Amino acid sequence: MEVDRTIVAQQDAVYTNLAITGVKIIGIGGAGCSVLNKLATLDLPGVELIPCHTDFSKLEGYNRALPLGDRGSGSGLNDLQVRQWASSQKPAIRSLLDGSAKAVIIVTGLGGGTGSGAAPVIAEIARQHDLLTVACVTMPFSSEGYETIRAAETGLKDLMVYCDSVVAFSLDHLEKTFADDLSITEFYAAADDLLLKVARMIPDIISTSEEINTDLNDVRAVLRKSGPAFFTQLETSSATRMDECLSLITKTFEGHRAQPIRRILLIIKSSSRRPVTMLETRSIVQALTQLIGKKAELFKIALVTDEALEDRLQLNILTGGFIELEEVKWSQID
Ligand SMILES: Nc1nc2c(ncn2[C@@H]2O[C@H](COP(=O)(O)OP(=O)(O)OP(=O)(O)O)[C@@H](O)[C@H]2O)c(=O)[nH]1
Numbered sequence: 337m338e339v340d341r342t343i344v345a346q347q348d349a350v351y352t353n354l355a356i357t358g359v360k361i362i363g364i365g366g367a368g369c370s371v372l373n374k375l376a377t378l379d380l381p382g383v384e385l386i387p388c389h390t391d392f393s394k395l396e397g398y399n400r401a402l403p404l405g406d407r408g409s410g411s412g413l414n415d416l417q418v419r420q421w422a423s424s425q426k427p428a429i430r431s432l433l434d435g436s437a438k439a440v441i442i443v444t445g446l447g448g449g450t451g452s453g454a455a456p457v458i459a460e461i462a463r464q465h466d467l468l469t470v471a472c473v474t475m476p477f478s479s480e481g482y483e484t485i486r487a488a489e490t491g492l493k494d495l496m497v498y499c500d501s502v503v504a505f506s507l508d509h510l511e512k513t514f515a516d517d518l519s520i521t522e523f524y525a526a527a528d529d530l531l532l533k534v535a536r537m538i539p540d541i542i543s544t545s546e547e548i549n550t551d552l553n554d555v556r557a558v559l560r561k562s563g564p565a566f567f568t569q570l571e572t573s574s575a576t577r578m579d580e581c582l583s584l585i586t587k588t589f590e591g592h593r594a595q596p597i598r599r600i601l602l603i604i605k606s607s608s609r610r611p612v613t614m615l616e617t618r619s620i621v622q623a624l625t626q627l628i629g630k631k632a633e634l635f636k637i638a639l640v641t642d643e644a645l646e647d648r649l650q651l652n653i654l655t656g657g658f659i660e661l662e663e664v665k666w667s668q669i670d
Pocket residue numbers: 364365366367368370390410411412413414445446447448449450451452474475476477480484507524525527528
């Protein structure tokens with residue numbers, strides 16, 4: 337019988353990815369688990385989604401999960417208690433990260449007890465296993481009270497110690513950026529979408545099978561110990577997409593005040609119907625180099641296929657490796 341070689345090749349690629357990628361995305365607490373539920377609908381190859389919560393009802397539907405504490409009904413906003421619970425679960429956390437794990441992506445809304453308490457403990461263990469460790473988090477509204485802010489800032493400070501790269505979105509800042517007429521539910525859903533976009537960057541890069549591609553080691557080289565990171569997503573809407581793309585880049589990064597950027601990870605997404613061209617790629621890279629990349633030590637580009645984009649182009653840009661951290665507080669959004 338004639339074997340369909342194309343299909344075999346495709347299947348091989350998928351199996352290879354499954355075997356080598358080993359990305360664990362750990363969603364912690366209410367916000368983290370809600371992002372995880374959205375990621376679960378995307379079917380990302382080579383990725384294991386692991387929820388971690390003190391409210392055990394949020395752990396259902398996953399192969400493996402990390403319950404913390406013995407009550408199962410939340411943390412009572414007590415991050416110190418959760419830290420102890422997480423520390424007592426170190427062997428369980430190690431076994432979740434063992435085996436095929438190569439990268440760990442921690443997703444949480446800092447400020448509550450569960451995320452603020454557990455995220456640093458998980459990051460510390462990931463670092464001990466020498467895994468590429470990235471955190472994407474939201475910081476609470478300043479109106480959420482002193483205790484919430486303290487828990488969030490302590491969590492963030494410790495994440496900075498253990499993670500290679502930390503992308504933090506301030507809810508205060510997002511409130512100024514998002515439309516005023518959003519309901520609270522819509523607002524949090526939009527914040528979750530941002531966390532999702534960052535969380536899927538690494539899986540997107542390593543699971544796509546482009547000819548010019550970036551693998552996990554490249555991503556690791558760019559993100560390794562790069563500290564706080566900025567995330568920006570730009571997407572064109574018209575057929576004259578290159579001009580639009582270049583003007584979006586200029587609008588976003590012109591007059592960029594931050595410290596010199598040492599590391600840049602750029603994902604260019606397009607569909608196979610209209611893949612990004614050499615000219616488009618070169619122009620995008622030149623524009624970014626001119627505006628933010630003159631001092632870059634590493635500027636990695638990955639091309640990812642996303643059929644949903646049809647004629648459009650989407651750029652996902654992660655910048656990090658800032659010299660003076662004071663200037664860099666919150667991740668930028670478009
Ligand atoms: N991104 C996002 N953030 C949220 C959401 N709901 C609340 N937050 C923010 O995230 C912070 C943490 O809230 P939760 O995720 O409920 O906290 P938790 O980690 O579950 O901790 P506890 O509920 O105290 O056990 C809050 O202080 C809010 O700033 C949400 O649906 N999405």
